[in-house]
Amino acid sequence: MMSDFFANLSLGFSVALSAAGLGWCFIGVALGTFVGVLPGIGALAAIALLLPLTFGLEPTYALIMLAGIYYGSNYGGGIASILLNLPGTPTSAVTCIDGYPMARNGRAGVALFTTATASFFGSAIGMIIMAIFSPMLAAAALRFSAPEYFSLMVLGLVAAAMLGSGSPFRALAMIFFGLILGLVGRDLTSGLLRFTYGVDELYEGLPLVAIALGIFGLPEIIRNAGHLQRSRIRSKDITFASMIPTRDEVKRAVPAAIRGTGLGAFFGALPGTGGLLASFMSYALEKKVSKHPERFGKGAIEGVAGPEAANNSAVQTAFIPTLTLGIPGDVIMAIMMGAMIIHGIQPGAQVLTSHPDLFWGLTASFLVGNLMLLILNIPLIGMWVRILSIPYSVLYPFIIAFICIGVYSVNGSVVDLGVLLFFGLLGCVMQYLKFEPAPLVLGLILGPMLEQNLRRGLQLYRGDYTEFLTRPISATFLLISLFIIVWSFWGAMKTRRMRRQMRAAEEQAAE
Amino acid sequence: MRNLNKIDVLAGLFVLVIAALSLFEASGLAMGSARSMGPGYFPFYIGLIMVVIGIALILQGRRPVEEAPEFGNLPSARSILLVLAAVTSFALMIERFGLVPATAVAVFLGTLADRESSLLQKLILTIVVPVVCVLIFKIGLSMSVDVFRWRP
Numbered sequence: 001m002m003s004d005f006f007a008n009l010s011l012g013f014s015v016a017l018s019a020a021g022l023g024w025c026f027i028g029v030a031l032g033t034f035v036g037v038l039p040g041i042g043a044l045a046a047i048a049l050l051l052p053l054t055f056g057l058e059p060t061y062a063l064i065m066l067a068g069i070y071y072g073s074n075y076g077g078g079i080a081s082i083l084l085n086l087p088g089t090p091t092s093a094v095t096c097i098d099g100y101p102m103a104r105n106g107r108a109g110v111a112l113f114t115t116a117t118a119s120f121f122g123s124a125i126g127m128i129i130m131a132i133f134s135p136m137l138a139a140a141a142l143r144f145s146a147p148e149y150f151s152l153m154v155l156g157l158v159a160a161a162m163l164g165s166g167s168p169f170r171a172l173a174m175i176f177f178g179l180i181l182g183l184v185g186r187d188l189t190s191g192l193l194r195f196t197y198g199v200d201e202l203y204e205g206l207p208l209v210a211i212a213l214g215i216f217g218l219p220e221i222i223r224n225a226g227h228l229q230r231s232r233i234r235s236k237d238i239t240f241a242s243m244i245p246t247r248d249e250v251k252r253a254v255p256a257a258i259r260g261t262g263l264g265a266f267f268g269a270l271p272g273t274g275g276l277l278a279s280f281m282s283y284a285l286e287k288k289v290s291k292h293p294e295r296f297g298k299g300a301i302e303g304v305a306g307p308e309a310a311n312n313s314a315v316q317t318a319f320i321p322t323l324t325l326g327i328p329g330d331v332i333m334a335i336m337m338g339a340m341i342i343h344g345i346q347p348g349a350q351v352l353t354s355h356p357d358l359f360w361g362l363t364a365s366f367l368v369g370n371l372m373l374l375i376l377n378i379p380l381i382g383m384w385v386r387i388l389s390i391p392y393s394v395l396y397p398f399i400i401a402f403i404c405i406g407v408y409s410v411n412g413s414v415v416d417l418g419v420l421l422f423f424g425l426l427g428c429v430m431q432y433l434k435f436e437p438a439p440l441v442l443g444l445i446l447g448p449m450l451e452q453n454l455r456r457g458l459q460l461y462r463g464d465y466t467e468f469l470t471r472p473i474s475a476t477f478l479l480i481s482l483f484i485i486v487w488s489f490w491g492a493m494k495t496r497r498m499r500r501q502m503r504a505a506e507e508q509a510a511e
Numbered sequence: 512m513r514n515l516n517k518i519d520v521l522a523g524l525f526v527l528v529i530a531a532l533s534l535f536e537a538s539g540l541a542m543g544s545a546r547s548m549g550p551g552y553f554p555f556y557i558g559l560i561m562v563v564i565g566i567a568l569i570l571q572g573r574r575p576v577e578e579a580p581e582f583g584n585l586p587s588a589r590s591i592l593l594v595l596a597a598v599t600s601f602a603l604m605i606e607r608f609g610l611v612p613a614t615a616v617a618v619f620l621g622t623l624a625d626r627e628s629s630l631l632q633k634l635i636l637t638i639v640v641p642v643v644c645v646l647i648f649k650i651g652l653s654m655s656v657d658v659f660r661w662r663p
Binding site (some may be wrong): 053106169170172173176177179182183187189190192193218219222223225381392393395396398400401402403404405408409412414418420421424425428429433434435438451454455458459461462464465 | 518521522525529532533536540541542545546548549550552553554557558560561564565566567571577586589590591593594595596597598599601602610613614617618619621622624625627628632636637640641643648652654655656658
């Protein structure tokens with residue numbers, strides 16, 4: 001067991017520390033930090049935009065680079081949060097609460113240093129947890145049959161969609177819409193084309209890059225063009241010397257980072273929770289255990305160290321279910337999974353046995369990449385600060401061009417640009433009707449596998465649906481899914497009732 | 512003050528339209544049985560479930576509420592049209608005129624969405640962005656696309 005652990009890791013490091021491994025990892029984290037710092041490009045759009053660049057690479061290096069973009073963008077998002085109070089990524093919104101006040105108190109350097117080191121610590125521990133638990137989970141999953149996989153995918157979809165914000169009806173509607181979109185193309189069993197409406201080029205299914213950029217990227221540009229203004233920051237204030245924390249600050253930050261790491265590692269591995277919830281919970285926990293809760297919101301270093309560690313350890317452990325079960329916990333992991341499928345690797349328990357170099361190389365690259373980020377972020381912080389001041393009006397024409405060329409380059413097909421356009425428009429309509437795009441993309445990626453496992457399961461058990469409910473593991477997954485659905489409808493009802501009562505009370509007070 | 516919740520009703524209709532598309536598509540495909548699912552089986556049941564969700568949203572919207580709920584923010588029609596026009600022009604031009612003209616037109620249309628920037632800035636971007644794109648995609652990544660081409 002222990003010897004396996006070291007043998008696996010040494011295999012991983014031999015891949016991650018090879019010249020190609022190091023090179024692509026570096027390009028990934030540098031690009032990730034770059035887009036994380038830039039305004040108006042989320043991690044998801046960044047990964048989709050840069051995905052075509054990886055098509056020429058071997059799958060292992062492609063994934064190392066894509067993962068680097070993802071966690072690199074978290075570092076970049078932290079920089080934008082602290083210096084401008086503008087979170088580059090949703091998860092770094094928590095960092096704003098105390099990071100920005102720290103910057104205003106003249107402690108910007110320390111806040112940035114804390115972010116970088118706490119993130120590094122969180123992801124290093126997250127990586128170790130991933131290395132220990134993935135083989136166990138994969139071994140358990142090898143005994144899964146079609147009904148278990150079907151139920152697990154249902155759970156993954158339900159958890160990821162319903163635990164997000166917004167109305168449960170809308171989330172459900174978007175899951176099912178995504179499932180339908182996932183059916184577009186050739187049906188594997190009958191060979192018939194479905195939902196292609198005469199566009200035969202779609203027989204391989206809808207192109208993932210075009211969809212992701214259409215539904216997340218274009219509406220973002222449309223919303224921000226001509227509106228997003230940048231404030232000025234003085235890059236001279238952030239010097240290497242200003243980054244060294246005092247002894248008291250270290251004493252407060254270290255335990256916070258340890259607690260945050262624990263929370264993040266746990267929630268990251270669960271479907272539907274991930275980094276956002278983990279960082280919020282870590283913030284709440286730090287405020288609770290602190291002897292000086294009044295300092296929070298005014299520049300408490302614990303409020304930066306805890307959530308940043310939580311977020312980054314969650315980012316690493318989120319790869320556990322994605323790689324070992326083929327169940328993405330959130331939409332970014334879903335895109336990662338889509339990227340694996342494009343590269344010809346079916347995520348699931350067999351990845352560990354059939355592609356050990358990929359799995360362990362990726363795992364080891366997390367440590368390598370985060371070390372690179374530490375170097376990129378501490379001595380070179382001045383460079384990122386200068387990038388922060390690029391105005392959006394200069395930036396977004398580049399993004400439009402990159403989106404168009406990126407989508408076209410995937411298949412060299414104008415049809416893909418049509419898909420981009422269609423989903424851009426759909427994204428705007430959905431925004432207007434308050435539908436969220438994330439459940440749709442999750443449904444789209446899991447749709448084909450969901451249908452396949454349902455079909456296989458029913459075939460195995462002669463069309464008997466009760467098999468899904470009587471096999472203990474499958475039944476457990478379905479029960480948890482049901483519980484989440486009921487719970488989120490109940491929660492939505494409760495908030496509505498509370499709002500009504502508050503209004504009534506207000507009206508009474510007014511009278 | 513009692514208002515109908517128009518946004519839920521519209522959202523419900525939107526869901527019903529998709530459900531109808533799914534059911535229509537399924538009607539042209541073999542259903543099969545649970546034991547051996549045909550290509551129409553899955554889309555049919557998804558369509559049915561979406562009908563239920565759509566109706567539920569409409570019913571939820573028809574319940575009177577105290578305050579008229581806000582719609583999600585719709586960006587200005589100008590930005591929507593210009594950004595989508597930029598993508599359309601790129602799609603129409605890339606295989607006829609090549610990378611540089613397609614990118615330049617797309618970028619120029621895109622910059623028009625921003626009213627703050629000066630015409631000079633827009634023109635500079637229209638020249639600079641295609642050059643950068645050629646450097647990255649054609650020279651850096653050796654993408655197989657013509658920089659210029661004439662096949663109208």
